[in-house]
Amino acid sequence: MRDVAIIGCGMTKFGRLEGKDLMDILVEASLKAIEDAGVRDKEFDAVYVGNMMAGELVHQTAIASALVDRIALFPAAADRVENGPASGASAVKNGFLAVASGLADLVLVAGGEKMTSADTDVITDLVSTMTHPTAEYLHGVTLPALAAMLTRLYMERYGLTERHLAMVAVKNHANGLKNPYAHIQRAITIEGAMGSQLIADPIRLYYTCPISDGAAALVLCSADEAKKYCDTPVRIAGVGQATDVQSVHEREDPAVLKSVRLAARKAFEMAKLEPKDIDVVELHDAFEILEIVQSEDCGFFEKGKGHIAVEEGVTALDGELPINPSGGLKARGHPVGATGVAQIVELVWQLRGEAGERQVKGARRALACNFGGFGNNTVIHILERMD
Amino acid sequence: MRDVAIIGCGMTKFGRLEGKDLMDILVEASLKAIEDAGVRDKEFDAVYVGNMMAGELVHQTAIASALVDRIALFPAAADRVENGPASGASAVKNGFLAVASGLADLVLVAGGEKMTSADTDVITDLVSTMTHPTAEYLHGVTLPALAAMLTRLYMERYGLTERHLAMVAVKNHANGLKNPYAHIQRAITIEGAMGSQLIADPIRLYYTCPISDGAAALVLCSADEAKKYCDTPVRIAGVGQATDVQSVHEREDPAVLKSVRLAARKAFEMAKLEPKDIDVVELHDAFEILEIVQSEDCGFFEKGKGHIAVEEGVTALDGELPINPSGGLKARGHPVGATGVAQIVELVWQLRGEAGERQVKGARRALACNFGGFGNNTVIHILERMD
Numbered sequence: 148m149r150d151v152a153i154i155g156c157g158m159t160k161f162g163r164l165e166g167k168d169l170m171d172i173l174v175e176a177s178l179k180a181i182e183d184a185g186v187r188d189k190e191f192d193a194v195y196v197g198n199m200m201a202g203e204l205v206h207q208t209a210i211a212s213a214l215v216d217r218i219a220l221f222p223a224a225a226d227r228v229e230n231g232p233a234s235g236a237s238a239v240k241n242g243f244l245a246v247a248s249g250l251a252d253l254v255l256v257a258g259g260e261k262m263t264s265a266d267t268d269v270i271t272d273l274v275s276t277m278t279h280p281t282a283e284y285l286h287g288v289t290l291p292a293l294a295a296m297l298t299r300l301y302m303e304r305y306g307l308t309e310r311h312l313a314m315v316a317v318k319n320h321a322n323g324l325k326n327p328y329a330h331i332q333r334a335i336t337i338e339g340a341m342g343s344q345l346i347a348d349p350i351r352l353y354y355t356c357p358i359s360d361g362a363a364a365l366v367l368c369s370a371d372e373a374k375k376y377c378d379t380p381v382r383i384a385g386v387g388q389a390t391d392v393q394s395v396h397e398r399e400d401p402a403v404l405k406s407v408r409l410a411a412r413k414a415f416e417m418a419k420l421e422p423k424d425i426d427v428v429e430l431h432d433a434f435e436i437l438e439i440v441q442s443e444d445c446g447f448f449e450k451g452k453g454h455i456a457v458e459e460g461v462t463a464l465d466g467e468l469p470i471n472p473s474g475g476l477k478a479r480g481h482p483v484g485a486t487g488v489a490q491i492v493e494l495v496w497q498l499r500g501e502a503g504e505r506q507v508k509g510a511r512r513a514l515a516c517n518f519g520g521f522g523n524n525t526v527i528h529i530l531e532r533m534d
Numbered sequence: 535m536r537d538v539a540i541i542g543c544g545m546t547k548f549g550r551l552e553g554k555d556l557m558d559i560l561v562e563a564s565l566k567a568i569e570d571a572g573v574r575d576k577e578f579d580a581v582y583v584g585n586m587m588a589g590e591l592v593h594q595t596a597i598a599s600a601l602v603d604r605i606a607l608f609p610a611a612a613d614r615v616e617n618g619p620a621s622g623a624s625a626v627k628n629g630f631l632a633v634a635s636g637l638a639d640l641v642l643v644a645g646g647e648k649m650t651s652a653d654t655d656v657i658t659d660l661v662s663t664m665t666h667p668t669a670e671y672l673h674g675v676t677l678p679a680l681a682a683m684l685t686r687l688y689m690e691r692y693g694l695t696e697r698h699l700a701m702v703a704v705k706n707h708a709n710g711l712k713n714p715y716a717h718i719q720r721a722i723t724i725e726g727a728m729g730s731q732l733i734a735d736p737i738r739l740y741y742t743c744p745i746s747d748g749a750a751a752l753v754l755c756s757a758d759e760a761k762k763y764c765d766t767p768v769r770i771a772g773v774g775q776a777t778d779v780q781s782v783h784e785r786e787d788p789a790v791l792k793s794v795r796l797a798a799r800k801a802f803e804m805a806k807l808e809p810k811d812i813d814v815v816e817l818h819d820a821f822e823i824l825e826i827v828q829s830e831d832c833g834f835f836e837k838g839k840g841h842i843a844v845e846e847g848v849t850a851l852d853g854e855l856p857i858n859p860s861g862g863l864k865a866r867g868h869p870v871g872a873t874g875v876a877q878i879v880e881l882v883w884q885l886r887g888e889a890g891e892r893q894v895k896g897a898r899r900a901l902a903c904n905f906g907g908f909g910n911n912t913v914i915h916i917l918e919r920m921d
Contacts, residue, residue: 148636170667193775202663203589209618209664212911216666216780222796224775225911226624229614231596237613241628248635249535250773276589277596279603280557386637388580388611393603409609524599524612 150370151246152380152533155184156492161361161480162330169198169205169261172362174217176485177257180364181218185376191223192251197238197258198227198484203273205261214257224251231277232433233519234258235363235487236388236526242367243383252368258488259362270358274483277520282394291355293395293521294434295347300402301436302349305451312354313340314457315435319471322464323478325505328489330359330480354435359480363489373533379499384512385418385529387411393523406525407444407516414514415446418529422446425529426510427497428468429490431518432475438462441516442470445527464505472497472505487517491528498532537757538633539767539920542571543879548748548867549717556585556592556648559749561604563872564644567751568605572763578610579638584625584645585614585871590660592648601644610642618664619820620906621645622750622874623775623913629754630770639755645875646749657745661870664907669781678742680782680908681821682734687789688823689736692838699741700727701844702822706858709851710865712892715876717746717867741822746867750876760920766886771807771899772916774800780910793912794831794903801901802833805916809833812916813897814884815855816877818905819862825849828903829857832914851892859884859892874904878915885919 157179159172167175173196181187196211207213211225224245230237235258245251262270271289278284278293301307317337323329340353373380389409392398398405415421422445430445432438439453447468448456456462462470473479473493476486494513496502513530544566546559554562560583568574583598594600598612611632617624622645632638649657658676665671665680688694704724710716727740760767776796779785785792802808809832817832819825826840834855835843843849849857860866860880863873881900883889900917 194777199595200589202587202660207663207667208586208590208616208660209907209911211617212664212777212907213666213780215777216910221778222776222793224627224913225617225777226628227616228628229595229616230598230612240611241613241615241631244628244631244635244637247637248631250631250634273589273595276594277599280594280600389609390599390602390612391608393600406609520596520599523603524596526611 148247149249151243151367151383152370152373153365153495154368154373154377154380155180155366156495157183158328158363158489158492159361160328161359161482163263164360169201169259170213170217172360173214173257173259176362176364177214177218177255180366184366186253186366189253191220191253191255193224193245193254194220195238195242195256196227197235197488198260199229199231199234200273204265230524231519232483233487233517233524233526234484236517236528239365239488239491239528240386240388240526243386246367246369254367255364256367256488257362257364258485260482260484261360262358262482263360267358279394290521291347291350294436295350297401298349298436304402307454309341309349310337311454311457312435313337315438316340316353316477318463319432319475319477322472322505323474326474326479329474329478330357331478350434356433356476356481359482361480361482361485363485363492365488365491380533381495381498382531382533383528384531385414387413387527389525391523393520395521404440404444404522406522407441410525410527411445414527414529420529425512425514427472427494427507427513428470429473429493429515430470431516432471432477433481435477437518438470438475445514445516469507472502472507487526490515490517494530498530535634536636538630538754538770539757539760540752540882541755541760541764541767542567542753543882544570545715545750545876545879546748547715548746548869550650551747556588556646557600557604559747560601560644560646563749563751564601564605564642567753571753573640573753576640578607578640578642580632580641581607581610581612582625582629582643583614584622584875585647586616586618586621587660591652617911618906619870620874620904620911620913621871623904623915626752626875626878626915627773627775627913630773633754633756641754642751643754643875644749644751645872647869647871648747649745649869650747654745666781677908678734678737681823682737685736685823691789694841696728696736697724698841698844699822700724702825703727703740703864705850706819706862706864709859709892710861713861713866716861716865717744718865737821743820743863743868746869748867748869748872750872750879752875752878767920768882768885769918769920770915771918772801772805774798774914776912778910780907782908791827791831791909793909794828797912797914798832801914801916807916812899812901814859814881814894814900815857816860816880816902817857818903819858819864820868822864824905825857825862832901832903856894859889859894874913877902877904881917885917
């Protein structure tokens with residue numbers, strides 16, 4: 148298996164991008180990544196697009212072929228990859244495989260979603276179509292409802308309080324304020340968060356991510372070739388993906404995100420690294436409770452102690468293990484198909500030392516966790532600066 | 535790059551499968567493939583599902599994770615791959631890459647679509663969402679319209695007549711009659727076909743495929759391991775995928791399917807084979823004109839002579855180069871996400887000598903062409919019997 152490197156990345160600002168359609172933003176992110184890699188004159192072998200709901204939301208299918216057409220990357224192979232909200236990381240993984248296998252030398256991976264044109268009810272329903280069709284969806288289970296139940300369980304079992312959720316939100320908003328690509332660039336307070344509208348008890352508006360438009364893109368090539376294009380290539384050192392039981396109530400322990408544990412284990416084994424080797428992390432905080440639980444199940448903190456790490460500032464930008472320097476899904480936003488790619492774009496910037504005001508000093512190794520379904524399909528990438 | 539083999543395959547009957555939903559048929563095909571490979575007790579590393587429109591048609595997303603859940607293949611990685619009507623072959627290609635790279639040892643690839651519950655108008659519209667959104671879709675361009683224009687061009691330029699389309703249909707119906715999995719198992723006559731309803735002049739009902747439900751599945755492993763599981767494994771000797779300009783009217787020559795030519799060239803180069811080495815072929819005859827044009831652009835016949843080969847019986851089941859022994863999309867049916875996988879299932883059966891009444895004698899090498907968009911993204915696989 149060939150080593151694979153990221154040699155270019157780019158993204159659109161996330162937010163309510165009026166006047167731009169899904170293809171416009173995929174094009175914008177892709178051209179930035181290609182420009183960044185300095186490969187405008189090279190022939191791409193393959194294009195992968197991570198996207199969850201183009202057909203449902205913008206009535207367009209086969210968008211990977213359409214992206215090739217818009218930026219004239221013919222005759223590159225092109226596929227769209229869908230894995231719910233982990234579609235982005237699944238696209239990255241398949242781009243990785245194309246290069247790792249030797250079938251492709253130069254690959255573009257883009258992720259994008261255009262969501263803000265639809266009503267919130269429509270989005271809530273469409274996102275719920277990834278739950279179990281008869282055991283969950285049919286009974287009106289939504290993602291906020293599942294997150295609320297997980298939060299309640301954490302409160303009862305581990306002493307998590309609502310204030311901990313607010314702390315994560317405050318931290319991620321503070322980070323987002325330093326990220327020009329973030330959807331929400333506004334500081335919030337603990338009191339403000341705890342006074343916000345109740346969505347699904349005990350989850351309030353500020354403990355969940357907004358609905359966003361946005362796209363992000365990466366250029367991949369073999370690690371051997373990477374130095375030709377890029378002074379500071381970033382190697383994809385580990386890739387792990389794992390599935391779990393779909394219905395949350397049928398899992399052995401609903402407080403354990405087993406797919407996160409197994410995906411992390413695979414990624415760490417492949418990278419020959421351990422959690423203590425990681426300098427900076429992007430987790431999938433579609434709900435703030437998820438940042439806490441994933442931080443444990445990735446192996447960074449003991450089970451039931453993730454909220455203590457937040458309380459102690461360990462996960463703050465200047466802490467021992469900064470989590471979501473980008474602002475996370477909470478502040479950067481969550482255009483579902485874009486998120487997994489955007490997490491990796493942020494980490495590449497961090498590892499290259501290009502993250503500006505939100506730079507984690509001296510970061511050399513990073514982990515991204517993209518979470519599909521309500522945790523029944525997780526994709527984790529471990530990245531390492533190559534020099 | 536490791537050599538990859540197919541060690542198991544299965545499919546549902548294609549047709550109007552009432553009382554079975556999309557997941558039911560994906561499960562049925564997958565379990566048959568797993569049973570056929572004799573790997574029920576093995577751990578799968580990855581699952582790929584080819585599907586074009588689950589969200590739009592059956593209001594379910596993340597169906598690869600759902601399939602893992604239904605047949606308990608945890609913790610296998612799972613992704614859905616979408617590439618319009620070439621979603622099936624794109625899923626096979628990505629499954630191939632997972633094994634070829636060495637990241638996965640045992641992979642399930644399934645393709646499926648549940649279409650007959652929707653009205654024909656809805657299907658025609660949804661399929662059209664893969665055309666260019668502003669240059670084609672907005673103006674009411676549908677796939678039958680594009681096929682009609684290609685047919686007219688072939689009539690003017692190469693002397694194709696309507697009778698040639700009828701001949702392809704008669705041949706494929708005759709083959710389908712010998713295929714217990716085919717949607718339509720009925721012999722037709724030239725006169726019957728030429729008297730059928732006009733859909734988009736000069737295309738009549740019998741020159742186009744039906745709307746079908748169905749699923750097909752394959753089990754892949756490394757070629758080195760294949761003999762452990764299977765007496766007659768089939769090697770994936772060549773994989774080629776290529777894109778072309780999306781708007782048909784903007785192509786250099788609309789009568790040339792450039793993506794087919796380039797995908798075929800890549801696949802033949804990788805397999806170190808030539809068109810004359812191929813014994814049996816499955817082409818993507820969503821419209822009968824496409825079988826003729828693809829048979830030329832794959833390199834089997836000179837440009838403009840494909841219809842002569844049909845006339846001379848070369849492509850018949852007992853001809854020199856049997857095309858669509860399964861009945862093709864015309865008679866087997868075209869559940870879009872399933873088609874690319876079903877083509878390969880048919881060819882594996884042919885190469886193993888298990889195709890019953892429709893067996894092509896002594897077939898050792900085969901080619902499958904799965905056609906996405908109106909030819910702007912083609913995926914070609916070349917298969918070879920391993921013993």
